[in-house]
Amino acid sequence: MARIAVYLTGGIAVYKAVSVVRNLQKRGHQVRVVMTQNAEKFVTSQTLAALTKEEVLDDLWGKENEARIPHIELADWSELALVVPATANFLAKMAWGLADDAASTTILASSCPKIVVPAMNNHMLANPAVARNLAQLKADGVMVLEPKVGMLAEGYQGKGRMPEPDEITDYVCEKLSPQNTLRGKRVIVTAGGTREAVDPVRYLGNRSSGKMGIAIADEFAKAGAQVDLVIGNIDIAIPNNELIKVYQVTSTEDMLAQVEKLFSASDCLVMAAAPADFKLKNSINQKIKKKPGQTDLVLELTQTPDILKTMGKRKDQQIVVGFAAETENLLVNAQAKLERKHADMIVANDVSSGVFGSDKNQVYILQKGLEPVSWPEMTKKGIAKRLVNLIGKKM
Known part of the structure; x- marks a missing residue:
């Protein structure tokens, strides 16, 4: 099965991403987690470390990283990068190649296939800047699991709700399926x-x-x-x-x-x-x-x-x-x-x-x-x- 790096960014839907990590493990994948500082406002790195039995990468400058290059090591290890939820800010960093923290630096160094799961307020999603960034990512070969219409954190219906963990897991596993590797058999x-x-x-x-x-x-x-x-x-x-x-x-x-x-x-x-x-x-x-x-x-x-x-x-x-x-x-x-x-x-x-x-x-x-x-x-x-x-x- 695949080695998957899961990137958690700072949206309220990040609490659901914990279930995605667990689901991927249950399906036999190896999972390591990268978190932004904003993601840790909602979910602690200790939670993810306990689930994965792996150190969570959230800081390039910690004492434990002085003698190594953790973002390159993790980027080389990854066979798939999954950003869940993908905030407007992180999508912009990916689209423009910015690298100002552990998560954006690691994903910029990753050459593996990438999946993003956008989740945000419907007005943010409809902003032309976000649309341009998503279009650029798709042109770069990044796979996008579209957000759903549903109840948002603001208390009203709109497009921007993150799909449920089971749907995200199925989407990831489908993309990992060998395509035509057994054609002719x-x-x-x-x-x-x-x-x-x-x-x-x-x-x-x-x-x-x-x-x-x-x-x-x-x-x-x-x-x-x-x-x-x-x-x-x-x-x-x-x-x-x-x-x-x-x-x-x-x-x-x-x-x-x-x-x-x-x-x-x-x-x-x-x-x-x-x-x-x-x-x-x-x-x-x-x-x-x-x-x-x-x-x-x-x-x-x-x-x-x-x-x-x-x-x-x-x-x-x-x-x-x-x-x-x-x-x-x-x-x-x-x-x-x-x-x-x-x-x-x-x-x-x-x-x-x-x-x-x-x-x-x-x-x-x-x-x-x-x-x-x-x-x-x-x-x-x-x-x-x-x-x-x-x-x-x-x-």
Whole structure:
């Protein structure tokens, strides 16, 4: 994930920027903070230092900076600069190349992409000088997330309100997405749970929502890959993207058959689905009826095909990625699955509570010959973005 320098400037909306910093961290990004003296009138540097576990840069002349050049070091470190909120004063400094404090000096020295989130009174925003400065920044390649119409600090409606932290975070992450880096690649992603018929009314299934698999498919498409999305039962909408072709299946055998048809033309298979492991040994064509006095029902089950293992053995140049949903001995079981299924990578997570259907997860990444890597808890979209970036490097 990216190294992001977040610049906090002196507008009342700076209190919301604290949530933006936290959101970016939750999505796996490294964050360091630069603050203007005016920003510290609203939020303390100690707050940001505690969140990021990094020193906040707010003074070029402090004793701790006498033996180093902190603004250049941070500028070189940054892969993205985010100014939130961006006041009229700071926008003017950026547009005219002024450097009279730690924040303006650091951003002037930064060669990385820049995003500004203007927030100010509507009259200030409408001033021709501010409009000229924003136009200049856009001409310089700076990305601008436009302010919203809403209630301003002055107590009335107008354009100038800063977007909410979640919207800012999504915008930043979208701009960080690899654009067309996987163009020409073809990827199979499976999602959701399969269902095995018990009788014409009932089935065997699981709690998989499909959120993780569909998020992965969406991120692959954003990176330019052609995605074959093989879905079982899901609880969410399918992304509307011309690069995603959807194949609906019901049973585990159906899913295997569809994956087999697509596999030879693919570069990667990501098995994010949760196929049912068992099915009825003998199918029942009529609804099972309760009999008077009956208290038990015994069904004889047999194993369904192991899709991940089958395709792991069959792979040629394809990268095969599986998921391990465990309730105990997570890393031991996931490591055994990595080896037994002939996978290149296993994404392991503890599903003993609160994962199925949730928007968040915490996973470990296991690869052959490497120690397991723990990722922090983040949204499933954040995991998908980070996972696609990792797989993309292998492709």
